Amino acid sequence: MTTPEEYDARYLRGILEFNRGEFFEAHEIWEELWRDCPAEPRRFVQGLIQAAVAIYHANRGNRAGCARLYQSARAYMLRYESPYWGLDIGAFWQAMEQCLAPWLATESSWGFATGPTCPLPRIALQPPPTTWPNGPSCDPEPERPMDEPL
Secondary structure, three states, rough: OOOOOOOHHHHHHHHHHHHOOHHHHHHHHHHHHHHHHHHHHHHHHHHHHHHHHHHHHHOOOOOHHHHHHHHHHHHHHOOOOEEOOHHHHOHHHHHHHHHHHHHHOOOOOOOOOOOOOOOOOOOOOOOOOOOOOOOOOOOOOOOOOOOOOO
């Protein structure tokens, strides 16, 4: 899947939700895709699902759940040559680390809702899709600034 016409609509819908900060919804959409995936991209999609849920857990102050899913998602996705399905995997994990690693490295109990803000990771595809699932004019930008808490 490297041309814009080949992106699965569920992959794109999940990206839209992820970029809007709707991490649980992104996970739900990507699970539908994961169930239908052939073996080769299955772990990649599983990594996306777990990355979304890691941020979801962080938002609720669940450090153990966040850390576990962060590590397994990273391990799944870094097995793939970048870019994969249009995603720069290295850049994505750099953004995930920038966002989550400082929190995971402390003993603080804050979650994103009550603690310091960080730039949330965003997914951008190269090449971009010719059409988003909600139509060609669908704005994949988040509905809130990235430096606001969830």
